[in-house]
Amino acid sequence: MMAGHGEGIAVGGPARHIPVMLAEVLEALRPAAGETFVDGTFGAGGYTNAILRAGANVVAIDRDPDAIKAGKALVDEFSGRLRLVHDRFSELDAVAGEPVDGVVLDIGVSSMQLDEAERGFSFRGDGPLDMRMAQDGPSAADVVNRFKVGDLARIIGMLGEERHAGRVARMIEKRRAVRPFERTRDLADAIEGTLGNNPKDKIHPATRTFQGLRIFVNDELGELARALFAAERALKPGGRLVVVTFHSLEDRIVKKFITDRAGQAAGSRHMPAVEIKAATFDKAGKVVAASDAEARENPRARSAKLRAAVRTDAPARAADLSLFGLPALPALAPAVER
Template structure:
């Protein structure tokens, strides 16, 4: 369940090779001459490959630390690349502000990037000691604020709802006991406490801290809210024939994307005849997962799933989280909240 945008294996020019990049390119093809929004720019892996394939690319990212990667693509591709700082959940507003009216495709690679994971001082990784931070925009509420400030029930609901950690209650009991002695302020402190409480886990399996760190990061950055807003903005901005590709790294994100692209029929015991939900997408792909070769080259890609689809002529739907399987607490988060 490790999540990241950019794969760790490197290309000949020293840049990251993003997860499922060839499959993304196939899903968005033809690419040459198209205007493609890379809504999760990260270290610029997807943008670079799309530019090399002949696209014009508009990169979006909320993390100020992406600046060196933006500069690199500016130097390499000039006017064919443009960067808009901000959240992909506000994609439509960012494009309008930049006076960009027409786009042909949107690609989203959900989660934390390898760039962020590899910087211990950002606090995203339980594998590197650093402050318990996890803020993509580097300001606002931190993971430490949540761990030390939330009431036990709320923290347990967060870890269970966003991380699908079944032993959340036992873990939170341990956290509450520990924080009464002193605040938990570093990734190592929290990871060690999780391992002590839940056990070390079996060899070859995910670290026991994975789900809790995932939950805290999602909460700090309102990631589910961002995802749903980004999906609906893409639907509104893409013309008929426009394409959307989304790479996710855990089952809940993938479920949201699946239900968004192909809404389930809406029915209840009071309405035996189901009303068909609006179908705004066609040529919806089956889930695409990394090949054995990619997994051998890049074990970090093991939980990645790609789905892509083509916009049809049905009018875009109004924003709604209903029927997407979004955890209830995510619905309370405002997109753009700091």
């Protein structure tokens, strides 16, 4: 599952393939024999495995071809009850093909991706500056070496929440004119040289920049927003939606969606007749954080938040991305400096 957010881990080291908040996820999903669930973020298969062992069927999705290859053994073990699909979770309703009893999403970079230096997500080990979950399209190196300095600052500032984004972007512009950035450690060291390293900080000074680049390269916020609309279309009445997030940008999107869909929506006040749209979800309790015990055992769970909702029988509403107020960013196709 996609449960990795750990670049800023200060203690504990890598915690490979530990399903984050598994007990809480299962409590919210309530899988039962004969039911069908979509695991939109298969990763190492932690959630899928547990749902299958509860007797339910699973349609699991991952856009990383490595995850699909690694999941073959699980497909074989649960012959006929697990369908593993290489696709984006924003397409989960089309992939499922029929109404389902639950959808679970674990947002962000996976433990596998973080722990493999050659994927370029982390600077704990040196690797190519890649960060592509699907292993295609423009890489982080393309963005760093070709985007305009203003665009870089917006990406790093808005998606990485780096308050020194302008300084980092200007450093990148100056250094890449001499030698392009190709490796993760090279970029991390250059950022550390620019921002310094305060011993009191719990994270490396490059953490936020790497977060921003990764989210941008993979369009993670847009994918999450579209996946929530897809889940609304895919779930049966009474179907359960469970989403685990790891930072405020993701959690804010999920909170906005559930809050909006759990309330009645009025049509335009300029129309002669105001149409009241029924709630498409009921809130399923308050936001849940990982337990202290889990956070101690698995540092990647420290910032995890779980939100859940239950589908009503109201028709799905229009998929309007303006609901989320996503940041205005440049197109992913890199714009060459002039």
